[in-house]
Amino acid sequence: MKLDPRVKMALAVCLTIIVFLPLSVYGIAIYTAISIIFSLLLQGLSGTLRSLRSLGLFLVLIILMSPLMERSGQVLINLGAFHLLYRDGLVLALATAFRFVSISMAFSSLLGSSTQIEILMSLYALGLGRRSCLVISLTLSFIPFIGESFKRINESQKLRLGEDGHFSRWLFASLVSALVMTLRSTAPRAMALESRGCMLTGKLTGLVKLQSPLRAVLQTLALAAGFAVSYIGVRLI
């Protein structure tokens, strides 16, 4: 599915807001399913699975830690004399996990299905200043750079250590090295920014042709209306 990046941004914002409105855990689950469907439509199955995989560790932490925060309601699991899991704790854990997945999928489908320049031009069209655009542009270009550096450094360590290397040692050394590389590249990158006129004021253009603002506004309104109607529906159910 092709959507204007501005509409995708509105979609991500709507999904983020709606899962924090008063809803039952079932309601939040429905919106999580909707966010996954949008992700499938926008970035395909492989992109969606990749995003979901990257959330795995955090989801485990949420599921393990959240029930301990809420200790009221019906006791579901006892560990001897200790009440391990309460019903409200389970609901809180599920709601937090669903919200986390929903927001992550909304933004990963925005980032996964748009190029850096599309996002930049959309933010600029929405009235964001040149300097703010520059910060976002840099952030978006640094993410793949750090990712690539981390991957290469990790590979290099594997080649050096083979099976003798310990995972934590690899991870720590690779992370530190990727950050050192990033820090060292700051000066050349700043030079590149200057030499490409990124600090100039005035109109910003790019290869991306955004659709007409009216169409984007209409699509966003339709999307917002859809969410409003669905919210009422979910509340009534």
Next chain:
Amino acid sequence: MKSLAVNNLSFNYKGCQRTLDGLSLKLERGEKLFVLGLPGSGKTTFLRCLAGFLPAFVKGDIEGSAVFEGKELLNADTQSSLGTLSLVGQNPEEQFLCTTVSDELACAFGNQGMPVQKLGELVDWGLAAYDLEKQRNQDLLSLSGGQKRRVLLAIDAMLGCPLRLYDSFYDGLDEKWKAIATRSIIESDATCICMSSRIDQSARLFSSFALLKDGKLTRVPDFQSLEARVDLSIQPGLQRRQREPVMLQASDLEISYRGGFDLKVPSLRVRTGETVGLFGENGSGKTSLARVLCGLDKVRSGKVICESRIGYLFQNPDYQIFLPTVMDELCYPSKPARLSRARKARVEEALKAFGLAPDAIATMLPPSSRKALQAAVYYVLDRPICILDELEASLDFQSAMRMLRLLESTGAGILLITHDKALQSLCSRVYQIEDGIVKEVVHEA
């Protein structure tokens, strides 16, 4: 009329000795100067000073003046130099601001508000001129080293500034692109300075030549005079240590790459004690093949057999340096204090052989020393088979050859990936990538 006049330019990084020491240079309008400088001679520093990036971005003391067409360049606001000068730096990855090739090409012009249609036409021209059309929407980081370099050269040509500066000009480019890039510079009206640590026959086309040494620039009358000052003598190989024979063997490999090429390797062998070359054009799949041979990437079909772990020197040494000091790096995964006597002796031998200071901060070393450290690591690891991916980048011929000879002395089998003709002559056997197939070709060592 003098176009560029540099007078007594001196620069030292904060707390360091002078990198440039009273450098003077005068260039006519449209003159093309080729400057040869050994690693660490100040090539990058000189160009960054001219571009106004030093000391603005890296602290240091600058003296002297540099005037281009009546405009002072030193300490100038770099924004005001936009449209006047362009600089193609050493490491392309550090200069990319976007994620795809076409967006990167459009970036500088989009920032100046160029209308979308005109921008599209200009980008199309840049892609066509530098043979990057197939890579139009490709992720910049997935390009080969030579393609990354071509992206920067395309931007430079599109900007069309009257003063153009090139650092490590020939690094990463194959013979064809060295010639095209040189011709494109020569045919432009711009005043150009090209820095390189190696001499290439394409450089004959330049109108003037100079040597950068000890922070000073010395003009030489012609290409032959410059060539005469370059030591291209082949040092005899060191005594190769006898070791248990190991063979890296690949057969019937089929490799697909996201950049769009398919590579077939019917047969490739590297034995301990021999130096084998792997040559091919930019983007032909040399690095992809090396990654497969090391087990970093999977293949569509075929098999790679090697009874031992393979050493692989990446094109970019920065990915292989991750510890604070040179000593830590060479001792890894052990701590320096916990090394066995034999390993300690090996580390000390490597430090001496590669000219490295044990306490030097690894990531802050100049590019040539980082490359030496990268090679020293594998010298210590003593792998029976080593793959050297564009060893010559940031190095002069003698330094690259010395590193190769030292690694050869371990008795290892070396697979050397290079675009440098002089280094190619050091190989005993050669594989060439042609039309997506790796073939062994007749080669005169």
